[in-house]
Amino acid sequence: xxAKPEAYTNNVLLIDDNDIDNFINERxxxxxxxxxxxxxxxxxxxAIEFLRNMASNPNISVKEFPAVIFLDINMPILDGFQFLEExxxxxxxxxxxLKVVMxxxxxxxxxxxxxxxxxxxxxxxxxxxxxxSLKELTKHLVA
Amino acid sequence: MIRxxxxxxxxxxxxxxxxxxxxVIVSDIHGLIIYWNKQSESDFGFTSDEAIGKxxxxxxxxxxxxxxxxxxxxxxxxxxxxxxEVPRKRKDGTVIWVELRITLLRDNLNEPLYIxxxxxxxxxxxxxxxxxxxxxxxxxxxxxxxxxxxxxVKGGNEIILVNNAFxxxxxxxxxxxxxxxxxxxQKLFPEWSWTGANTNTxxxxxxxxxxxxxxxxxxxxxxxIADNKGKVTxxxxxxxxxxxxRTKEDQLQTQNRExxxxxxxxxxxxxxxxxxxxxxxxxxxxxxxxxxKEDYGKEAAPYIDRISQSAERLNExxxxxxxxxxxxxxxxxxxxxxxxxxxxxxxDLHRYTEAGQRIAxxxxxxxxxxxxxxxxxxxxxxxxxxxxxxxxxxxxxxSYVKVMVTRNESAVLISVEDNGTGIxxxxxxxxxxxxYRADNIRSxxxxxxxxxxKTVEAIGGExxxxxxxNSMTKFTISIPFKAKGTYGKESN
Numbered sequence: 001x002x003a004k005p006e007a008y009t010n011n012v013l014l015i016d017d018n019d020i021d022n023f024i025n026e027r028x029x030x031x032x033x034x035x036x037x038x039x040x041x042x043x044x045x046x047a048i049e050f051l052r053n054m055a056s057n058p059n060i061s062v063k064e065f066p067a068v069i070f071l072d073i074n075m076p077i078l079d080g081f082q083f084l085e086e087x088x089x090x091x092x093x094x095x096x097x098l099k100v101v102m103x104x105x106x107x108x109x110x111x112x113x114x115x116x117x118x119x120x121x122x123x124x125x126x127x128x129x130x131x132x133s134l135k136e137l138t139k140h141l142v143a
Numbered sequence: 144m145i146r147x148x149x150x151x152x153x154x155x156x157x158x159x160x161x162x163x164x165x166x167v168i169v170s171d172i173h174g175l176i177i178y179w180n181k182q183s184e185s186d187f188g189f190t191s192d193e194a195i196g197k198x199x200x201x202x203x204x205x206x207x208x209x210x211x212x213x214x215x216x217x218x219x220x221x222x223x224x225x226x227x228e229v230p231r232k233r234k235d236g237t238v239i240w241v242e243l244r245i246t247l248l249r250d251n252l253n254e255p256l257y258i259x260x261x262x263x264x265x266x267x268x269x270x271x272x273x274x275x276x277x278x279x280x281x282x283x284x285x286x287x288x289x290x291x292x293x294x295x296v297k298g299g300n301e302i303i304l305v306n307n308a309f310x311x312x313x314x315x316x317x318x319x320x321x322x323x324x325x326x327x328x329q330k331l332f333p334e335w336s337w338t339g340a341n342t343n344t345x346x347x348x349x350x351x352x353x354x355x356x357x358x359x360x361x362x363x364x365x366x367x368i369a370d371n372k373g374k375v376t377x378x379x380x381x382x383x384x385x386x387x388x389r390t391k392e393d394q395l396q397t398q399n400r401e402x403x404x405x406x407x408x409x410x411x412x413x414x415x416x417x418x419x420x421x422x423x424x425x426x427x428x429x430x431x432x433x434x435x436k437e438d439y440g441k442e443a444a445p446y447i448d449r450i451s452q453s454a455e456r457l458n459e460x461x462x463x464x465x466x467x468x469x470x471x472x473x474x475x476x477x478x479x480x481x482x483x484x485x486x487x488x489x490x491d492l493h494r495y496t497e498a499g500q501r502i503a504x505x506x507x508x509x510x511x512x513x514x515x516x517x518x519x520x521x522x523x524x525x526x527x528x529x530x531x532x533x534x535x536x537x538x539x540x541x542s543y544v545k546v547m548v549t550r551n552e553s554a555v556l557i558s559v560e561d562n563g564t565g566i567x568x569x570x571x572x573x574x575x576x577x578x579y580r581a582d583n584i585r586s587x588x589x590x591x592x593x594x595x596x597k598t599v600e601a602i603g604g605e606x607x608x609x610x611x612x613n614s615m616t617k618f619t620i621s622i623p624f625k626a627k628g629t630y631g632k633e634s635n
Contacts, residue, residue, distance in 0.1 A: 018422070024429035031436055074418060105422040107465060108414040127422070128429030131436065 011037040013066035015047045017075040025129050032134045044078035055092050065094040073104040084118050168260040174198045188234030204230040219247045239266045282306040288382030292324040343367050360385040413468040420461050427454045449495045456492040480516045482548050489525040493533045508548035520598045527595045532561035554621040565612040
């Protein structure tokens, strides 16, 4: 559904420290057929490790990389913003194709403002993830 | 007659007197005027014909100092010539000041013959002198230091006037004032660049000084004084002690900073609380969304709907608090308040909770009273008070929460009453205070009634509470008919 350039996939990576939310988001993403491949990480640390391992493994094709990351903000140790900074520093092809969608319970406008400043952030959504917000997001990402 | 005789006998002399810029008046020893020259005519307004034959009383102003004509005459007999300054009355009644020289002319036998008065109008000079006296008195009474200097003529910059305030403020000794103003200012403001004083515009300068262990702020204003050709001839320097102002300003700035940071702290806290409240709530909403989507059958549907509705309303309420916090100082949106509608929205928010199902929700507004006010703020008040009634209800069969709208002679009264656990007497005074601490923010408690009170105050009302433990609690909000601003007005 998001297919555009050859190397482009619509694989999704969910990063949230709350497993209930990961459960909801995974089922919603699959149920709405937003993506077929859904990776889930319950900490930013493990997500970084996951991406690093992927990038350093020559047997993994570009098509297997996540294209959209749903990223929570309030997380322990490394929060969503710090994760973004790490990701921006990470010089790899797949990073340039990445689209990060912030997904949070925060309604602090400062959070949204801060997120929109990052070149990787494509959208800012409030929890919970719904069928409607995924439809809107699809339009937005394809456009 | 005498004049024409004189004119004939001394024509050259008289012509000279006629062309003189001074008034010349000649009287005989009886005091009768026998000569009155042209300048006298213009100085005093009387023609020669009008004046001759009269006494000098014609233009005399009664003197306040008690000097009599006889006394003048006496001293004239002894001194022959008197020089003085006296007021004179003109024909039109106005008074002028003249510098007067009276001479007694004697004949060969040394007998007094004529009295000659030569005078010059010095009114303008006197006025100037008086003005200067007033100015000096003014300067002496001023709290600001004033120094006036003559602009560098031949390299000098002479101080021509300095008041006591300048001396005491600057703390510079008297003898130093003889050395020119530049030296003074170099002492007082060593780091002052002189460009300010050399321009032709008013300039200001401020300096901080330690004087006897305290910090003082001095302000210096330099004012160029130009002649009518625009050339600066004098400069006025005004020295003010700004310390008092500065201290106040510093205090204000500090308070302002503290207030701003407290405000930001509160914002952060409110967003933090909101996030922690909303996160699990959003999970509930997310889960009910999935349940609806994945279809768990007709029997489950009403429950799922109600869970979802309740969660959505709670979510909305949390947003209200945030909005309240952010919009505290924003202009309210005033509309007609239907208390019944507010009551239903709040009741629905709690109807499906476990406690809510045991409770009877009652609303009484016999007179159908409405007011003009800010609806969102009222909803916050209702949500909180009704929510509290449910939260603190007892597990008894006839639990109720009752909202009543009535009025007395001066105000609309809205009460929220329940028969719950009640509030102990010793805590009644504090229920409206904000008593959380930063370290238990996450509990999220202690905000509710504080928000209620602030909100009620914002819409021009007052709130009070009465309670008995394990019996009843009743909150009463009173909105005066003439509440401040546009809100709180009774609409019918």
